[in-house]
Amino acid sequence: MTTETAPATAPAPPSDERVRKVGALSRLLVRPEVGAIAGTALIWLFFAIVAWDNNFASWVTTAAIINRAAPLGILAIAVALLMIGGEFDLSIGSIVGFAGMTIMILVFPTEGGGFGWSLWPAILVALVFAMAIGLFNGWLVIATKLPSFIITLGTLFVFRGLTIAVTRLMTNRTQLGGADEVSGFGLADTLFASEIKVFGASFRISIIWWIGLTALATWILLRTKQGNWIFGSGGDANAARNQGVPVSRTKIALFMTTAFAGFLVAMIQVVQFTGADTLRGRQQEFFAIIAVVIGGTLLTGGYGSAIGAFFGALIFAMVQQGIIITGVDGDWFQVFVGGILIIAVIFNNFVRAKAAQR
């Protein structure tokens, strides 16, 4: 047959004249986190100039910003993974409240309506509860095929409500304190709430957890097959399934990851504030999503990065701290954050369109 050509001897097709060399800058622009990194620098510069007299550009303010960013950042990293996998978790804030209260009810003295446990067994139980909630969220989303937005909006209210109702039923309060008097607190304090002095400013150890989780999440996303599955599941679940990706398993694992992040933040805050509040973690689900979106992750899934979420959380905290320090009424904070969110989404859409045409 005349049409046959041996693959090895086939001449290399001439390079397409329509392909142009793409500059380093526009190559860089298609990385999801680039916008957030640039945004971090811009917003820092903005506040450094506007609030120069208020000492914005100082170690103390820097520590305050990063300390504020860390718990949100821990949530945002997990939410970023889940969103890249194509799902939402609105229940993460209520998991923070639920897990924190679980710990406190278990360690609270029996005369106060608690169980009088020592701290570490209580932490373990809270971990198991949180993972069960994550499993439940994931299973429900997979089994019902309903949007995770709806499912986790439901579980957000269920677990917030349970936290408040059960706490009040058992202890007749909504805030429980005294974690520092429980055995096992010393080690937990060192691990989750100690502070490190650098240049006269106190940096909390939760920053290390935040950075460590960002590194771990980035490694998983970019350098493991599970990371490939996350991108695939979020990009096109059907196509991924056709290729043999265990999409359901991947998504359930991601819901358990966000639940774990909620538990970790709950534990850090229990130790740091030596107690828990039934309303702890309220609105964090939205703040985490905002941080993730500012970080360049697509709401529709399949594209994004953990490093972007890291900087998204940093921007969030920077704006918060900047508004406090400039003495502007805190009411303006929401206006500012909402504006940044919308700008970030417009910018991300533009970048994605560029990425698709590159």
Next chain:
Amino acid sequence: MSGNGTPLLEIKNVSKFFGSVIAIQDVSAFVRAGEVTCLLGDNGAGKSTLIKVLAGVHKPTEGEYFFDGQPMNFSSPRDALDHGVATVYQDLAMIPLMAVWRNFFLGAEPTKGWGPFKRYDVDFAKETSISELGKMGIDIRDPDQTVGTLSGGERQSVAIARAVYFGAKVLILDEPTAALGVKQAGVVLKYILQARNRGIGVIFITHNPHHAYPVADHFVILRRGTVYGDYTKEELPLEQLVQMMAGGADLEVLQHELEAASREGEEGADVLAETAKKIGSELEELGE
């Protein structure tokens, strides 16, 4: 190359009913290693159902399925794939926002290291995807390019190269040239020949006789759910194939009208287009 050897994949007298609907009836077809069998049919001829039966999505209501000479009953598309029957669907199973190398190995990622340090062997994946695509004659400049930036023909070609790399013995292609321009379709046809030359049995589904004819060794023509004709290439000139596809009588009408239209000089083009449209819709109705 044709005419000898046992078929790699063969169906005998296969029927598939959905309730009272007869989707395909009494269909027999086969493909040998290193051959292209072309399944031709207009809309509604039963092509989609037949693909799904071949791919393991549907179980045939009646009839037999042989793979490598053995009677076979695939439980799922995954099962079929594990045996070496790979299907490339029109929607491709490619993820536009993911890089070419990530897509190439999606679901079958190579790893290195052990325990907690087990990781995606990125270098191997990038190198292999470039070299495998190179073997098919596809020049990917940058493996980090997202699939969304590839043209339709390139995407089809990547999907074919991937199936070949992962050990497909039989490659089922569902209308791979349907949405493509002339040149792009030519590129895909070239890759079909490449796959065939590597000893793979290719089942090429199309409704376009002009795409089918240059690559196929064997034609099975479907009409209204049954086999209307089964020919080797030697037995069947292109003109006859085109005629059979459309249905002879309709085509004669079309030809006369086209000739009449072309005689009318300048305005001929408009009339031609109109007539073609009319005939096209008539043919569609016929097919259904």
